[in-house]
Amino acid sequence: MLVVASFFTSALTASFGVGGGVAMLALLGIFVPVAVLIPVHGAVQLGSNTGRAWIQRRFIRMDVAAPFMAGSVVGAVAGAFLVVQLPDALMKIVLGAFIILVTWTKIPGINRLGKAGLAVASSALALISMMVGATGPLVSPILAQFIPDDRKALVATHAASMVVQHALKILVFGLAGFAFGSWLPMVATMIFTGYLGTTYGSLLLDKLPEESFRRWFKIGLTILALDILRRGLSGFF
Known part of the structure; x- marks a missing residue:
């Protein structure tokens, strides 16, 4: 079931730029032990x-991706040594509210933030990524502020940025002693079907008008953010 689901979640992210990572995290939570959920995901x-x-790859905006990647390295290193334990419910409420805010409003002065500011922002996102599983919905609206009118560049740049964040996460868990070898056959098969899903989703992205993409992109982010808020609020009751 997870192998099949990997096709559809990858197609979802490839065509709409968001959603697949969170959906896969939820599905993995049903089938794999909690202790291995984050590294396997x-x-x-x-x-x-x-x-x-x-x-x-031809649509990646390296002027945006490069400073994001550099900042991610700093954030991941900090996450490996800095112990930050915030209440899970509070973290979800803050993240959900922030995603909605950034999705539907333009951050004042975002155009003047520059590469240094983007690197600082990506450091914070990488640090958060070490504490929660899927941060794609948090990264997407930030990148959308820098790439407001090119859906293909947004999806491709988001992919390149998340490659670095996930690679750093795997490195940290590996150094901590997590045994990836026993999970490798399942992970490899899911990556294969995910690649097929990405190929199909990219074809849909080519056919999707810019206006329709932006509308569904925001709707998808909002639904994910509302679910994060719901889970955060339920943690207090």
Whole structure:
């Protein structure tokens, strides 16, 4: 079931730019032990995003991706040594509210933020990625602020950025002693079907008008954010 689901979740992200990583995290939570959920999810998403970045490589905006990648390295290193334990419910509420805010409003002065500012923002996102599973819905609206009118560039740049974040996450878990070998056959098969899904989703992206993409992109992000808020609020009751 997970192998088949990998096809559809990868197609979802390739065509609409968001949603597949969170959906896969939820599905993995049903079938794999909680203790291995984050590293296994990271390995699957590393493969999925690598395939998406390769297929859509000609659309990657390196002027946006490069500072994001550099900042991610700093954030991942900090996440490996800095112990930050916030209440899970509070974290979800803050993330959900932030995603909705950034999705539907233009951040003042975002055009003047520059590469240094983007690197700082990506450092914070990488640090958050070490504490929660899927941060794609958080990264997407940030990148959308820098790439407001090119859906193909947005999806491709998001893929390239997430490759770095997931690779760093895998490195940290590997150094911590997580045994990826026992999960490799399942992960490899899911990466393969995910690549097929990415290929299909990229074809849909080519046919999707820019206006329709932006509308469904925002709707998808909002639905995911509302679900994050719901889970956060339920943690207080």
